[in-house]
Amino acid sequence: MSELTTKEFNVIYKKNFKEYFDKPLKKDGFYKKGTINFYRLNKLGFLEGLNFQRHYDRVTVNFFITLTCCQAVKDSIGVGGRLGNFSGISWDYWWDLSDEETIKVSMQKMLKIIQNELYEWFENLEEEKAIIKQNLNQKGCDRIYVYISQATLMAKFKKYNEIIPYIKKVEEEYNNYPQEEKEWDWVKNIMEEALILKEKIKEGHKSIDEYIIWREKQTLLELGLEKLLK
Numbered sequence: 001m002s003e004l005t006t007k008e009f010n011v012i013y014k015k016n017f018k019e020y021f022d023k024p025l026k027k028d029g030f031y032k033k034g035t036i037n038f039y040r041l042n043k044l045g046f047l048e049g050l051n052f053q054r055h056y057d058r059v060t061v062n063f064f065i066t067l068t069c070c071q072a073v074k075d076s077i078g079v080g081g082r083l084g085n086f087s088g089i090s091w092d093y094w095w096d097l098s099d100e101e102t103i104k105v106s107m108q109k110m111l112k113i114i115q116n117e118l119y120e121w122f123e124n125l126e127e128e129k130a131i132i133k134q135n136l137n138q139k140g141c142d143r144i145y146v147y148i149s150q151a152t153l154m155a156k157f158k159k160y161n162e163i164i165p166y167i168k169k170v171e172e173e174y175n176n177y178p179q180e181e182k183e184w185d186w187v188k189n190i191m192e193e194a195l196i197l198k199e200k201i202k203e204g205h206k207s208i209d210e211y212i213i214w215r216e217k218q219t220l221l222e223l224g225l226e227k228l229l230k
Contacts, residue, residue, distance in 0.1 A: 003099070009057075012100050017052075020107035025050070028115070031227055041228055042126050045069075045216055049080075050114070058094035060084060061110065063118055065125055067135070068219040069212050070152040072190045073145055079125070079134055083110060086117035128157050144173035148190045151197055156212050160205055163197060170194045 004012070022032060030038040030050070038050040047066035052059060064080030067073055084093030095106035125131045132153055138146050151166035174182065174191055181187060200208045220228055 009097075013054075013097065013103060016100075016103050016107055020104075020111050021052070024111060024115070028119075031225070033224065039225055039228065042122065044126055044128070044131065046131070047220075047223075047225070047228075048122050054097070055094070057097040059097055059106070059110075060092070060094045061114070063121075065122070065131070066219070066223075067131075067149050067152065068216040069156040070149045070193070071215060071219065072148050072186070072193050074219045074223060076141070076145070078141075078145075078149065079131070079138060083113055083118065086113050086121075132157070142173070144170055144187070144190055147173060148193055151194065152212070152215070155197060155200070155208050158205070158209070160201070160208065163201060163208075167194050167197060 021038075025038050026032065029040045030048075031040060032038050036052040036054075040048050042048050042065070046068055047064075049064045049066060051062040051064070053062060061083040062080065063083060064078060066078060082091055082093075084091045087093040095110055097103050097106060125134055132150070135149055135153060136146060147166050147169040151163050151170065154160070154162040154166060170190065171194065174187065177187065196211070197208075200211045217229060220226060
């Protein structure tokens with residue numbers, strides 16, 4: 001990379017990014033938003049996402065499934081990880097971009113992993129039981145996030161009797177927070193969503209179903225992904 005100016009490097013990077021990612025990912029059904037994010041809806045109505053993260057002459061990809069039925073987690077990676085999970089080296093593996101030839105080789109390797117191992121991972125989580133289990137086993141996040149998203153998953157999959165138990169877990173986690181943390185916006189958002197679900201339960205199954213349909217559409221609008229609406 002030292003032999004290239006920053007401008008030259010950026011031109012080469014963008015050219016190859018378009019060739020190895022923009023074109024094939026679009027063909028695979030992804031919508032590109034901005035310069036580094038790609039989204040598509042799976043058969044459950046959840047978002048499959050790719051976020052390309054570059055740091056000087058290295059690049060990696062964050063991948064995720066956004067549970068569109070849950071407002072509280074729409075801005076987080078939630079269910080997901082990094083492409084390095086499939087590299088056989090390290091979950092935090094970054095691919096080399098030191099020169100033009102290396103850029104091509106790295107991007108080819110990354111695309112191969114995306115279209116094989118990652119797509120298989122996405123496909124496996126298009127099953128109801130699989131996404132419920134994967135979400136419940138999330139690591140590295142506050143459990144209150146897991147429980148509110150589980151509650152909304154129960155609502156989406158019409159497991160009406162299992163919504164309240166997860167809402168109670170949300171409330172238990174909330175009660176263990178110091179008063180200062182209870183005032184944080186993201187905590188308030190979670191509790192607001194829990195309250196909405198409780199109200200919908202009182203109104204009946206139809207009200208729950210209608211809320212989930214509305215919430216999924218609203219999530220796409222809030223994320224600026226109205227082009228994915230059918």
